[in-house]
Amino acid sequence: MDNILTLLVFFPAIAGLLGFVIEEKSMRVYGITVTVLEFFLSLWLWGIYDGANAGLQFVEFVPIIPSMGVNYYLGLDGISLFIVLMSTFMTMIGVISLSIKKNLKNMIISLLFLEMTMIGVFVSLDAIIFYLFWELSLVPMFYIIGAWGGPLRIYASIKFFLYTFTGSLVMLVGMLYVAYAYHDLTGVWSFALTDWYSVVFSVDAQMWLFAAFFVGFAIKVPMFPFHTWLPYAHGQAPTIGSVILAAVLLKMGTYGFVRFSLPMFPDAAVIWIEPIAVLSLIMIIYTAMVAYAQKDIKQVIAYSSVSHMGIIMLGIFAMNAEGITGSVFQMIAHGIVSGALFMLVGMIYDRRHTKMMDQFGGLASVMPKFALIFGVMLMSSVGLPLTMGFVGEFLVLIGFYHVSPMITILGGTSIILGAVYMLSLFKKSFFGPVTIEENRTLKDLNANEIWSLLPLVVLVIWLGVYPKPVLQPIDNSVHALLKFMDEKAVNEETKALIHVATKTKEAK
Amino acid sequence: MIGLTHYLIVSAILFSIGLVGVLRRRNLLMLFFATEVMLNAVNIAFAAISHYYNDLTGQMFAFFVIAIAASEVAVGLGILIVLYKKNGSIDLDDLVSMKG
Amino acid sequence: MENLIYIALFAPLVSSLFAGVFAMSPRATFVGVISSILLLVSFFASAQLAYFVYSTNAVIHTTMMPWIMAGDFFVEFGFVVDHISVTMMTVVTLVSTVVHIYSIGYMDHDKSFNRFFSYLSAFVFSMMVLVMSDNFLGLFIGWEGVGVCSWLLIGFWYHKPDVSRDENPSISPSWAANEAFIMNRVADLGMLIGIFILYWSVGSLKYDVVFATLPHLSETVLTTAALALFIGAMGKSAQFPLHTWLTDAMEGPTPVSALIHAATMVTAGVFLVIRANPLFAMTPEVSFFIAGLGTFVAFFAASMALVNRDLKRIIAFSTLSQLGYMFAAAGLGAYWIALFHLAAHAFFKALLFLGAGNVMHAMHDELDIFKMGGLKKYMRWTYIYMGVASLALAGIPVFAGFFSKDAIIETAFNEEAYVLWGMLVVTAGMTAFYSFRQVFLTFAGVPRYDTHHLHPHDMYRYVLIAMSPLALLAVFAGFFKEEFEAFVTHLLPSYHMSEHTHHLVGLLTVIVLGFAIGGIYLAYKKYYNGLKRDEKCENSFIYKLLVNQYYIPHFYEEFIAKPYTMISQKLWQEVDMKIVDAIVDAIAYFFYNSGDVTRRMQTGNLSHYLNWMAAGTAVLLLAAVLFA
């Protein structure tokens, strides 16, 4: 199957177009069918993916504008494979658990288009195609927040759109500059990433280009101090919007760092380690504290997302296989866990139409199943061993320890601060006596909800106990990436800092 | 000998006259006249460049300018008449419905 | 043998999952029974392994499957059964089995009966992982696992509301649970850092590899690693300053206190130090710090126990104090003595807690020993059990505690750490006093409770029988000291008293005994014939200081918890909303307003537009003139 990536990218979009002619009442079934098919398609992709091959696979190459070197160029490696899987998986779970009644048809069509753009971002290897999907992903999300959101939805969606859009434009300038530099060097135009990788920029140029890409990615991540769109977007978005936003859209930023910034500008990346580490630290500690101050459950999880993204950023800039692999794994873990947490908040919101902690209390006795699943996700979120959250967080921290012990110790406080806000959230909403009469009659999770959450719980524990099938392909690709960076680096210091794993994989 | 520069300068002066007209007049018809002046000024420049570089491209361009001017006048006058019939005036000061 | 290892390890997990299936169904006794049977299976497997190790002196390694791999990092689920871990396994499973059976009776009326067993067995599983792992990260799994289980179990009665600190020093079970978890997390960070250091300097986390590489490492690395690991141990074993959670953890059901907060989990820190003894042996400064801190905590906790009125808290303080003893021994290099005290302490402390549970059961959850008295009439067996356990705790000869604790005090003398020795001796006296103060106030004298409403009676018979192994061990465990030493010193460094100490051993024992018996006599004089409140003493500064635990919980509340909350609030409302977000919005408003201003250009008058356009053209042209 040569065109599996094209199929994967455009199947949801075509299905979305067909969705316009489907009747409203059968839309839900239609949406579930499409997303399940898409998920199985991606599973199949995993099945035929060659884990031992660290390079790009399933490459498709069709020239679009040959004179400008713009090509329809797709491909995927261990780093993107699992993010793609996670995207299809979370979209599927999101659609299954969808509780929206109003304009369901439009919602599902938006989601399907969103799915296309998300997968497109992760598999495209041409900068123009990448940028196209990158920007397109804003549109469905803009609709989802703006049309189905809370009372401040217009403000939130416009803020989301403009903020991330501004960043992307700066990134675009960077991309164009790289293309121009490539043209200067070789005499031909090319936007293919694999071509760009071969350009060795001077350290000065790298600094500027890194900065341009940084703005685009950092806003998406979102890094402090560019994070303020996130609480609004999450606070106002409908459940499904928050799930996809937290699970997948934020990962675009960190993925961008791994895919663009590291291999293209290794020296600048090394020089930028310190500022980025400091920003990540602020993200970790500061947003964890802000999360603790929140009164709205959803906002706690939104800020906790920022805090966890800080960990991911730290790992990416660890410049060793432990850190980067851990980071990519943490992207997946965070996607699943925060997605699940947002879904759980959505479920309680559907019942009580409030997300304020002080409106709850004692839910554990009223809704034990809900409390149980929330507890599992919470524990994964605070990084308990044998859950997904631990593997990524641990690898990131151990990786960054090699770079800077001090920053790692400070970053490690996330395991304390994370526990502080998460446990206080859990205590305030689930423990204690039931004080509000309305809560006494709340219904526990119904079958549909349990079935949409159960796969997440299984995944969180399975990948916590046995992460090998996921870690190994990631690690192979990361290893190749690091070796490449090491060879390409201009500065001696960079070469010294990049730590390529020495051992041959005896684990296989 | 008369050089290219001479023609270009004349063209520039005529263009500026047209510009002054465009800026100054409030009557739409007069605005059209001023536009014609500017277009003609440009045409002179084209023809002159064509001549002095011995290249027909300039003349080609002038042809198309003329064609466009003709269409512009046709459509523009049509609109002018409609406007006049609707508002009873073709003074720009009276046509401010697009105020933002 | 591998099968036995897996049976010992996974029987508790199966038990937990089995009980978990019924967690949301109504109470069913069979759940408790089956859990207990599975635990018993685990105990037998452990015992058989212990016999195997004892008879063959072989160390069994087994690897289940790979876990995390990235770059050079590679960790497997590997288990090792050697003299140390098998001792721990046996102790843990034995105490757990007894506690499980006990809980069938104790939790009889609780509607969350099934859930309780699920948590309890999960805890045992985590503890088994902790002691059996053959690498530091495996240990960390168990380390965190016991943390979570302890969180679940302390907060077991989560439905209780928060009350003020004056009413209940632990505020509420859920509060205490969070406190325990978070405080443990603080220490876990230290432990993680220790793991990081070891990984980057050794390249592996397996005990064998790490210990084999230690001689090649620099002193700084060793010291920081040892210190970081010990910080981890301080949290789990509730050493100062991370000790406050342990007494608050008494909010959990009493069997939990017996199992987790006395016999097993809190000893994990001591276990870590014993396990990593090659590391600590190479870092004398850290070891001495451990010994010093241990001694200090032994004294410090005992002092707080002297005046406390809460039955369970007194025992909790005594646990803290005994943990201090263990650390003192381990820090002074007598690792096998520490392990011996750990095992002996597990037996008598569990017995003590279970006895306290019986009393609570009889007294309808009353905990204040000032409101008890005269219970020996109704609760003969409990009286005997608690008496035995207290004698063991006080270190009276023939009882287990005598052999182990005396050895520790001797060690301190032998190491010429006379200050430590002195403090430990005084603490021994204090231990005897508070143990018997508690026993006498509870069982002797006349009833101080409302005799019309309360009719105390002893626990179910099967519960009392289940407790008997612990009682027997509390009495006789000490006699196996020699065998124990021979057994564990295959792996642990042996420790011998010097000639000098050897000569004085009789004298030293007499001194310690003198303090212990003095303590008991004092308690007898003061409390055996009922309670006489001493107002003047109770109002004294020292008494208040001790009752309020040196105001340390208050200190944490005022100087850590409250400022943290306040800073968080400020960061959110002042910084995030008013600075970071406001700047973003200000940029947006700038564009918005500039649009509003420039909107006035949009007069609707074509002429004006043309003027603007011409102005723009002119500017561009001028620019062309000037710059071209």
Next chain:
Amino acid sequence: MENFLAQITTIEGFAFYLFSALTIVLFWITVMSKNVLYAMTALASGMVLISGFFFILGADFLGVVQLIVYVGAVMALYSFAMMFFDATRNIKENNTNSAIVFVLGGLSALALVLIFAAPIHNESIQALYPMHEGVGNAQDVGIILFTKYLIPFEVAAVMLLVAMIAGIILAGKKMDNSLTESMDEDVEDEIMKRKDLK
């Protein structure tokens, strides 16, 4: 000055200066005149003179087209259009006579002159479609127009057709009310009629 004299004495130079002076004056009148009729007459004369420039420059065909299209067709259109307005009357308009207009005009004139007067590096410019010696201008133009510029030429033709139709429709429609509104009303009337029929 001598240079000027030398130039003006040649026939070409004389024509150039004469036409330049006349067009500038005539166009000035066009732009400044209050009377539409005067303005238009001046414009038409100016255009004739511009065709004169074209002839001097050897662009015969262009000059002819200028005469036919501008002076013939466009001016005719203007004069017909003027019939709709009262053209004999002086226009009352709120002319912006402010300095800014003249400053802007003057400035751009100055800038343009400066730019054009600057020496242009013309050596490097290669003629794309060179004129041929001995071949008439009309022939030359025709060859290029119908080969290289065929598509633009056809497009221009279509554009003119569209413009013509648009002009007819715009000017010929009944003018009582707005175009779009009247359309709507027609439809409404239609609907009403149908209802009545039922």
